[in-house]
Amino acid sequence: MMALSTRNARLIIFARGVSDFGAFLNMVALSTYVYWLSHSVVFVSIFLACRVVGGIVASVFGIPFFRRFAGRGALAGLDLSRALLLSPLLFLLPEHQLNVLPFIAFGIGLCNSLFAIGLNSQLPTWVAPDQRVATNAWITSAAATGAVFGSLLSGLLIATWGFEAVFAANIVTYLLAASLILPLRALYSAVSTPARKGFSGEWHELTRGLRGAPVLAAMLVISLLDTLGSAAHNVGFPVLSQYIDPDTAKTVMGYLLAVWALGKFAGARLASTVLKGRGIQRMERLFLAGVALMSTGFILTFQQTELWPALVLIVWAGLGDGVAEVALVSRAQSEPDTLRLPLFSLLTLIQMTGFGVGMLLVGPFYLAWTPAQVIVLFHGLPLTALVVMGGWMYCMRRRVPSKTLVEE
Template identity: 85%
Template sequence: MSDDRQLYLSIRNARLIIFARGVSDFGAFLNLVALSTYVYWLSQSVVFVSIFLACRVTGGIVASLFGIPFFRRFAGRGTLAGLDLARALLLMPLLVLIPAHQLNLLPFIAFGIGLCNSLFAIGLNSQLPTWVAPEQRVNTNAWITSAAATGAVFGSLLSGLLIATGGFEAVFAANIGTYVIAACLVLPLRALYRSTVAAHRGLAAEWQELTKGLRGAPVLAAMLLISMLDTLGSAAHNVGWPVLSQLISPDTAKTVMGYLLAVWACGKFVGARLASVILRGRSTHGMERLFMLGVALMSSGFVLTFQQTELWLALLLVVWAGLGDGLSEVALISRAQSEPDSLRLPLFSLLTLIQMAGFGVGMLVAGPFYLAWTPAQVIILFHGLPLTALVIMALWMRRRA
């Protein structure tokens, strides 16, 4: 195959991946909001909603644990398309069964969707280097992050509109459609670059190999630790959005929350695009430094946002947080993809485990703090953790240099 032809196919693959991830994340947030609302409507119980969300997070944790042997045996575009179709099938009972029979199925549906969501992300991120040219990976990661942020906001906002106009059935039908479209976008992908396919080993051997690899890349290991602490902070501010919105404007709290999320997503979009420009031609050291800058901007941005009672100031500062979010996410994914083929899959599985477990624990731990503390104090505590770790990492890197 000529170089020009290979480059053309690489660009085509990148576009398909970006659109597939955007549509997939749109569907994921569409059903997160719609299903949570639907569960509460059916059960009239906050406890059942908590069980539903816990099952979803548990599915993501399980996926991160057995994602390595799964993708060692079933790599490729067909598996990713199958995961999209599996998510569509999981939602089918909500269209064909009467509501009385759906309630007991919903925790299993939540577990299955959480499992498939995380497996799709692990498979896509770990295999992207086989589909996209090395010089295009950072730009592709940036567009994936931008598409994910856009899909998250539109999925969250449109779910309410669809429920109001067409009922829950309309949301579930639209959601099934998004997963089918994502599967159709994944199927034309074509492997262009060879990777060293590691033989399937036991899970203990995989994690041992990853541990050995991280010892040889201590800065990457520190990035993963900071990412875990950052996930705790993310859980805290996600719990706190409704509280902050109520403080800013009690009469229009839902509208305020929509504005904050939309503006945050715009900041993340810009941050991802900036990361693409900044990292062009940079080494792994450049990715590591940009990650540190991004986390510093993001956590400090959220800390300052939650100090505000004026909407315009909160919107101005949440852009800052979104900008850092986009920078850090693109830098972290690009840095992880630069690792050898044998380590890439375990690395993304570990990253997913860290994020899902951290977010789940953070949601449980942060809630009680809001009963005794102000939102500003809670966010200082939880986003202060990654900022403190960041300072320690910066001092350690300077000393090491």
């Protein structure tokens, strides 16, 4: 069984890496393509908004979808759907493509989020308990690597072979991801949920479960605030790059993203080592430490006007990002089968909504403030919540042991 678990873990890691490479490849390529076709920043904003709305819809639709269509087939089908969504861009005339691109963006956002929800919530059925943290760490590492390579290579591929070649390559990545998902074999059966429970029943049970796991509930709140900080630094990267070197701003941004990915890779590996054989409380504390590292790292990075100090400090931010992500996903996967799916759906809803709202909020601040001030404000929110949560956890554990749904 351990050999099969190891095989499943490797397939999942490679599938997630290829899938995230494809997701970031098409995000950059499609955004650039939309602007090239429309010559309108407003249309690009509409396109990106449709993608975010698709992710939000997926967080609500994910529960009934995976209760009905659980297993590897649904995940492979989502990869095939992403490939099919891109296929019109290979045969439609450019003047007709602009009308369908918002629908493609919505579908891609929907499928991307459904894939993440399904994979994270069902991973415990494919991977043995003592291998889950290590698998999550490698998934985070593979996702970060795929994201950066997808972002960096998209521009090179567009310049060399054109948009159609990039879209064709993107379709191939999704077909490859589907082929990696199909050989998965279930090791553990999930607890079936009665159909009569319904959508409202799922969320009611999740709410009741979070009352019994207040630290996990607080982690979700911090994740929401963290998405606002993520929106701020994503919008701010081009601005910071201009501050550092106006003549080579695109190259500077590429360096920042690549070094951040290295830090996130290292953070995921560190989390795997620290959490090995440990319980829920260690996951919760490591999440707090990861968020603290990430937010302080980004705050310090955006104070810099020279490249080398910024590169050193963004490693710090990436390290915290990798640690926090592995700890949060591993903690959520520790919940019972009946709660895991709605929990990951809620987490996706939090991340997509927070990021979308954050992108809208931060723009006006960059018009009036420096990037350093904006990042202090938005990354200061999760840091403030961490201080409150840390003090509360200290007081709570001195009086009464923490109640969790799954005992350590």
